[in-house]
Amino acid sequence: MRLELVKRKERSQKMALLSPIIAIGLTALAAALIFAISGHNPLVGLYKFFVEPLTQEWSLQATIAKATPLVLIGCGLAVCYLSNNWNIGAEGQFVVGALFGSALPILLPEFESGATLPLMLIFGAVGGALWALIPAVLKNWFNTNEILTSLMLVYVASLALDYLVRGPWRDPDGYNFPESRMFSDAATVPDVFGGAMSLSTPITIVIALILAVVLAKTLKGFEIRVMGESPRAGSFAGFSAKRLTLFSFALAGGLAGLAGTMEVSGGLNQLLPTISPGYGFTAIIVAFLGRLNPIGIIIAGFVLALSYIGGEAVQSAMGVSNKIASVIQGLLLFFVLACDTLILYRIRFVSHHAPAGEASHV
Amino acid sequence: MVQQTRSGMDVLLDARGLTKRFGDILANDKVDLVINKGEIHALLGENGAGKSTLVKMFYGSLEPDGGEILWQGQKVSIGNPAAARELGIGMVFQHFSLFEALTVVENIALALPNPGRMTELAKRIESVSVDYGLPLNPSDIVADLPVGIRQRIEIVRCLLQEPQLIIMDEPTSVLTPQEADLLFLTLQRLASEGCAVLYISHRLEEVQRICHHATILRHGKVVSECNPANETPATLASMMVGADVASVSAGAQKPKTGEIRLGLNNLSAKAASPFATALNSISLELHAGEVVAIAGVAGNGQGELFDAISGELPVAQEMVRIDGKSCGSRSITWRRRQKAAFVPEERLGHGAVPGLKLSQNIVLTRHATGDRLTGGGFVSTARANALEKHIKQEFDVRMSHDDPEARSLSGGNLQKFVVGRELDRRPGVLVVNQPTWGVDAGAAALIRQALIDLARSGSAVLVISQDLDEIFEIADRIAVISRGYLSAAEPAEDMNRERVGLLMAGGAEAQGEVA
Numbered sequence: 001m002r003l004e005l006v007k008r009k010e011r012s013q014k015m016a017l018l019s020p021i022i023a024i025g026l027t028a029l030a031a032a033l034i035f036a037i038s039g040h041n042p043l044v045g046l047y048k049f050f051v052e053p054l055t056q057e058w059s060l061q062a063t064i065a066k067a068t069p070l071v072l073i074g075c076g077l078a079v080c081y082l083s084n085n086w087n088i089g090a091e092g093q094f095v096v097g098a099l100f101g102s103a104l105p106i107l108l109p110e111f112e113s114g115a116t117l118p119l120m121l122i123f124g125a126v127g128g129a130l131w132a133l134i135p136a137v138l139k140n141w142f143n144t145n146e147i148l149t150s151l152m153l154v155y156v157a158s159l160a161l162d163y164l165v166r167g168p169w170r171d172p173d174g175y176n177f178p179e180s181r182m183f184s185d186a187a188t189v190p191d192v193f194g195g196a197m198s199l200s201t202p203i204t205i206v207i208a209l210i211l212a213v214v215l216a217k218t219l220k221g222f223e224i225r226v227m228g229e230s231p232r233a234g235s236f237a238g239f240s241a242k243r244l245t246l247f248s249f250a251l252a253g254g255l256a257g258l259a260g261t262m263e264v265s266g267g268l269n270q271l272l273p274t275i276s277p278g279y280g281f282t283a284i285i286v287a288f289l290g291r292l293n294p295i296g297i298i299i300a301g302f303v304l305a306l307s308y309i310g311g312e313a314v315q316s317a318m319g320v321s322n323k324i325a326s327v328i329q330g331l332l333l334f335f336v337l338a339c340d341t342l343i344l345y346r347i348r349f350v351s352h353h354a355p356a357g358e359a360s361h362v
Numbered sequence: 363m364v365q366q367t368r369s370g371m372d373v374l375l376d377a378r379g380l381t382k383r384f385g386d387i388l389a390n391d392k393v394d395l396v397i398n399k400g401e402i403h404a405l406l407g408e409n410g411a412g413k414s415t416l417v418k419m420f421y422g423s424l425e426p427d428g429g430e431i432l433w434q435g436q437k438v439s440i441g442n443p444a445a446a447r448e449l450g451i452g453m454v455f456q457h458f459s460l461f462e463a464l465t466v467v468e469n470i471a472l473a474l475p476n477p478g479r480m481t482e483l484a485k486r487i488e489s490v491s492v493d494y495g496l497p498l499n500p501s502d503i504v505a506d507l508p509v510g511i512r513q514r515i516e517i518v519r520c521l522l523q524e525p526q527l528i529i530m531d532e533p534t535s536v537l538t539p540q541e542a543d544l545l546f547l548t549l550q551r552l553a554s555e556g557c558a559v560l561y562i563s564h565r566l567e568e569v570q571r572i573c574h575h576a577t578i579l580r581h582g583k584v585v586s587e588c589n590p591a592n593e594t595p596a597t598l599a600s601m602m603v604g605a606d607v608a609s610v611s612a613g614a615q616k617p618k619t620g621e622i623r624l625g626l627n628n629l630s631a632k633a634a635s636p637f638a639t640a641l642n643s644i645s646l647e648l649h650a651g652e653v654v655a656i657a658g659v660a661g662n663g664q665g666e667l668f669d670a671i672s673g674e675l676p677v678a679q680e681m682v683r684i685d686g687k688s689c690g691s692r693s694i695t696w697r698r699r700q701k702a703a704f705v706p707e708e709r710l711g712h713g714a715v716p717g718l719k720l721s722q723n724i725v726l727t728r729h730a731t732g733d734r735l736t737g738g739g740f741v742s743t744a745r746a747n748a749l750e751k752h753i754k755q756e757f758d759v760r761m762s763h764d765d766p767e768a769r770s771l772s773g774g775n776l777q778k779f780v781v782g783r784e785l786d787r788r789p790g791v792l793v794v795n796q797p798t799w800g801v802d803a804g805a806a807a808l809i810r811q812a813l814i815d816l817a818r819s820g821s822a823v824l825v826i827s828q829d830l831d832e833i834f835e836i837a838d839r840i841a842v843i844s845r846g847y848l849s850a851a852e853p854a855e856d857m858n859r860e861r862v863g864l865l866m867a868g869g870a871e872a873q874g875e876v877a
Contacts, residue, residue, distance in 0.1 A: 009762075009770040011717060218739045219729055226726065230715045235674050236706060237726045238695035 005345040015343045020289050020296075022342075023335035024303065030331050031324075040318055048317050049310035049328075059313075063305045064197055065267065069094070069259040069276075071301035072204045073283035075211050076252030078292040082215070083248045084228045089135065089150030090256040091280025092157035093128040097257020098264045099161060100127025102180065102271050105187035106169050112186035120187060121261055128257015129250040131157065136249035140242045146249075154280065165271050180271035189266035200262040205298065207255070212294040224248070256280060277308060278326075285333040288340075304329060372399040374434060374527060374558050375420070375451075381428035382415050389415040391582040392429065397527065402549055402559045404569040404590060406602055407579035408774075408802030413562050416579070417529050420560070421453045422446040444475070452520035453529040460504050460512055467500035470519045491518045494548050509661055510541040517548070528552065529560045534568060535828065538659055539863035546572050565831070566595035578602055599803050619838075620650030623822035624671070624702075624791045625683035629690075631670055639663035641670060644848040646841060648791070648822035653814060654851055655825045655837035657862050663846035664826045665707065668795045671824070672704040673697050684791055695730045703727075703789035705781055707796040707826075709773065713780040716769035720761075721750040723768050724783055731787060749786070757782030758808065774801040781809050785816060792816060795826040810836050830859060847871040 028046060035045030053059040073090045080087040101124030104116065135149040162178075171181040189198045215221035227234040227244050234241060264275055286304050290297030311325025375397040382390040390412045397403050407413045418424040420431070422440040430437055433449055440446050443453075460469050467484045471477035484500035491498040496514040504512060513533060520528055530549075534542040549559050549572060563569055569576060570590045578586045578601045586601050593601075629644040641663055648654050658664055669675035671682060673694035681690040684700045694704070704727075706712045714723045724746050729736050735745050750765055757778045761771060768776060781797060797813060798806035814836055817823040826843075827833050833840060834854065841851035842865035849865045850873065865873070 010767040217741060219725075219736050219741055220739065222722070222725060222729070222741055226715050226718070229717050230711050232708075232712045233715045233726060236672070236694065236704075236712055238693055238698070238730065 002350050004348045004350050005341065006348050007345055008343075012343055012346075015339075016291060019339035019342060020291065020300070020336055023289070023332060023339045026335045026339075027328060027332045030335075031328050034324065034327065035320070038320065040320060045314060045318065045320070048314045049324075050306065052313055053306055053309040059309055061197060063302065063309050064201060065305075066308050067298075067301040067305035068198075068201045068204050069263050069279045070283050070286045070304055071208055071298050072259040072262075073252075073256045073280055074286035074290060074297040074301055075208050075294050076255035077283055077287040078290070078294065078297060079211070079215070079224060080248045080252045081287060082228045082292050083224045083244050084231065085136070085139075085245050085248045086147045087132065087135070087150050087249055087252050088147050088284065089132070089152075089154050089280070090252060090283055091276060091278065092150070092154035093132045093253040093256035094260040094263075094276055094280045095154075095157040095161050096131040096260070097124040097128030097253075098260030098271065098275055099157075099164065100124050100257065101261025102169075102183075102264055105183040105265070106180050106271070109181060109184065112184050114186075116184075116186040117189065117265065120265060121258060124261025125254040125258040128260060129254035131257070132249040132253020133246065136245050140245055146245075150249075161271070161275070162273050165273055169271060171270075178273050183265055183269045187265055188269055189262055198262075198266040200259075200266050203262070204259075208294040208298055215294065256283075282308075282329055285329055285336070288333060289336050304332075307332075373397075373432075374399045374401075376432040376435075377416075377420070377429065378432070379429035380416065380419060380426050380431070382412075382419060382424060383427050388582050390419070390426075393579070393582070393584055395577055395584070397558050397560060398575075399526070399558055400553050400556045401575055402553050402561055402573045404573035404576040405560055405562045405579065406566075406569065406576055406598065408602055408804075411579040411602070412582040413579055414531070415582075417453070417531065417560065417562065420446065420451060420527075421529060422451075447475075447523055447525075450524070450526035451529065452523055452525035452527070453531070454513070454516045454520055454533060455531055460515060462503075462505040464504060465500065466498055466502050466504065466507075466515055469504060469515060470500075470522065473519050474522065486522065487518060490521055494518075494521060494551060495544060496548055509659055510537050513537070513545075517545075525557065527558045527560065529562075531562045532564065533561075534563065534565060535660075538866040539830070539859050541659075542568065566598045567831070569598065570595060602803060619652050620820065622647045622683075623650050623685055624648040624793075624824065626671070627681055627683065629667075629670055629677060629681040631666060631675060631677050634666075634675075639666055639846045641666050642846045644843075644846075646824075646848060646851060648824055650790075650820050650822055651817055652838040653817045653823045653825060653836050654839045654841065655827055655833040655854075656841050656843050656848065657827065657830060657833050657866065658843035659866055660828055662843050662866075664795060664843060666846070667843065667848075668704070668706060668793060668826060671793050672702075672706075698727070698731050701787075701790035703784035703787055703792050705784055705792070705794040705797065707799065709776045709780055710769060714768040714776065717767055719750075719765045719767055720754075720759075720771075720779060721746040721765050723779075724749050724753070727783060728787065733787075753779065753782045753786050756786065757812075758805075774805045777801050778805055778809065781812070785812055788816070788819075789821060791822050791824075793824045793826075796829075797825055797827065798829065798832060806832070830862060833862075834859075842866055844871045847873070849873045 028050065031049065032042035032046055035042040053063055073094060077087060077090055101120040104111065104120050104123060131153065134153060135146045138144040138149050139146045165180055166178045169180045171179055189200050191197065192199050192202060215224065223239045223244060226237060227239055227241060231241050264271055268275060282304050286297055286300045289303065290300035307325045307328050311322040314320045314324060315322040373396055377393060377395040379392040379394065380390050381392055393416055405413050415424060419426050422442045422445050431440065438449065440449065467480055467487060470487060471480065471483055477483055487498060487500045491514065496518060498514055498518055533545060537545060553559060561573055570593065573590045576588050576590045577584055580602065590598065626644050626646045629641055631641040633640040639662060644667065666675060670677050673692060677690040679690045680688045683689065684697055684702050687700060689697055710716045715726060725735050725741055733749065735742055747765065753759065759775050759779045759782065761775065771779065784792060794813065797809050801809065810832065813823050813825065825836065837854045839851040840854050840857045840862065842849045842862055844866055
């Protein structure tokens with residue numbers, strides 16, 4: 001017996017939907033195996049990791065809060081990946097966005113008005129976009145590989161954050177702790193639904209829905225899909241690959257920057273050396289698990305957020321390292337990409353023997 | 363049965379009831395084929411008739427689902443190309459698999475099981491190649507060689523393994539007539555030494571000229587066998603298609619040529635990469651009402667010229683004029699709005715996006731041309747669907763279900779679609795690169811007729827083609843491109859194959875340099 005991949009004539013719509021579900025199933029299997037190898041009951045592990053967080057209100061809310069930045073960043077990344085621009089640096093764009101957005105409440109803490117928060121959000125988006133434009137411009141002018149440049153800029157951004165909160169932006173009344181001053185109420189994203197979640201979540205959902213329409217129905221969305229699949233045909237259609245590179249990086253960086261600002265002004269209310277548990281990287285998985293489709297990304301963001309909460313849950317309940325969360329996220333991306341092969345190929349089982357017609361002669 | 367009279371002592375390969383199925387499609391249905399020693403055997407058929415499938419089974423790259431292959435009377439199972447080569451079956455592919463940055467001898471060494479020492483191999487290459495009239499310099503770098511010589515490398519590589527059967531897939535599609543003549547001499551020499559040749563070609567004249575026997579496939583079945591010498595190209599064509607092929611009529615022979623619709627004025631462009639061709643002061647004027655054809659061997663600047671006219675390769679403003687307006691540095695969209703239309707050589711990945719539905723592929727080239735396909739930034743799916751249905755009917759594009767992805771169409775059907783998409787706009791200037799490349803005879807006639815009709819209605823049509831039969835069939839004037847130089851366009855009736863061949867082989871270059 002051997003397996004053969006046979007090319008399909010067209011994309012299989014069924015497989016495009018099934019692939020992430022199969023991938024989640026395989027990830028759960030692999031996770032069970034890891035629990036078992038490390039000496040825990042795999043069923044209990046899976047339950048604590050994937051199911052229990054959904055059964056309690058507080059953990060459900062925590063999951064949604066974690067899903068919000070993942071969805072927002074993932075939507076921007078989807079535009080990049082659809083158009084063949086490999087932005088791996090959303091983490092850095094998230095951080096720089098948070099820095100730009102925090103500049104106002106940190107440097108001008110007395111400026112408290114209705115304009116404070118909107119200005120912060122705009123600054124954040126602009127900051128993230130500018131940071132993302134660096135690899136885009138390098139790609140267009142010098143033909144650099146955007147995977148490398150965008151990734152390397154993540155570390156630059158993290159170090160800049162570290163320097164600022166330990167140096168010039170350190171809270172003067174903060175007993176030398178590496179953190180900025182707390183933001184005022186005017187600089188805080190308000191809660192909605194009776195305090196159950198912050199305004200960040202509805203904002204994110206609205207942005208995702210708008211992007212879904214843009215991608216599916218508009219000429220810009222068409223341009224993005226054409227360029228991603230076939231740049232030569234895109235330039236034949238009259239679209240400019242360079243302009244689209246700038247556009248998609250600026251959009252992804254802008255959304256990541258917005259997510260960064262909403263994170264620091266929503267949950268944390270101050271800048272800390274670590275403001276992200278790797279949202280920018282996890283969002284890459286979210287984007288692919290969500291089929292690079294904003295609606296799918298909303299669901300995928302929730303699934304990946306669950307892995308953060310689940311990681312904490314198994315750590316506290318079973319003493320498993322919470323690094324298990326990163327392992328499971330990595331496995332999930334691996335399985336999604338592998339299962340996506342089935343969209344354009346189907347598997348055929350071939351026996352070792354020669355075809356029946358010949359075998360009968362032997 | 364014809365076959366029995368041909369079978370005998372000198373049968374080399376005898377295929378019996380070969381069957382190969384891909385999903386629902388029966389690519390080969392109980393194909394019987396006998397190849398004798400020393401025979402040049404033509405395998406004819408339209409695109410999708412199953413020729414490639416059949417030879418791939420002989421060459422070991424596909425496994426038959428049924429039937430058997432006898433090689434010199436012994437039943438064999440050919441599991442992979444290495445096994446085929448061991449038996450003495452060699453193959454020269456249509457698309458060469460050569461490394462451009464390596465030398466001739468290095469390329470050949472890579473393909474041989476035991477290349478031995480390079481210096482000895484180089485000597486062998488030299489002696490074999492001279493011996494068969496295909497001289498090669500083993501130390502030349504492939505990138506510097508014209509396509510005809512590259513094909514020689516593939517053939518010599520085959521010959522070094524002393525094959526008894528050579529399979530050639532459309533070998534002359536990249537050659538000038540003179541180069542093709544040389545190839546025919548080699549093939550005849552090989553045949554006289556007892557080596558058999560299985561020859562796949564769309565060019566019926568040459569089949570008639572050099573082949574001893576022809577097997578014709580249609581829809582995966584052998585429909586007839588014949589001695590090509592007793593046939594005419596027309597009878598061969600009707601055997602392939604299964605019906606008489608409509609002959610293309612140029613209508614009123616001498617078109618009344620009107621104003622200049624497309625002008626190229628000392629068009630020059632540097633080569634974009636080491637393997638691209640530079641364009642050297644190309645000048646050409648196309649009048650309303652005429653079809654002008656540019657002949658030439660592949661890789662002589664046709665693609666670059668197409669890109670410069672379409673706007674994908676920006677050049678100086680005055681180098682290209684459409685209806686009197688200079689537009690060398692304008693975008694392709696701007697040119698389309700001037701009623702120009704373009705059909706590139708590569709259908710998938712240039713003319714159409716493989717993963718998009720046909721209706722979406724209409725938006726690709728027509729989103730800015732006043733077809734009401736977009737409004738307020740939104741794409742009108744309904745309008746795109748309506749246009750898709752219209753083009754499908756008008757140009758007889760056949761598909762398994764409604765509005766499929768472009769990649770699922772066969773080459774010929776996709777070509778009808780991409781040509782139809784542009785013709786449907788009634789463009790004032792149409793530039794087509796290889797309008798019927800890989801298209802079967804019936805569809806080719808349809809496309810050629812449509813091009814002529816468009817010109818006669820007052821448009822200017824520029825056809826870039828490597829197919830001389832096509833060019834003589836439809837062109838009012840003919841120019842030849844060679845190494846990025848274009849010869850002056852001359853009336854078709856003043857041209858003949860020999861003259862075109864000489865221009866292809868460098869005459870155009872000399873003319874261009876003088877001019």
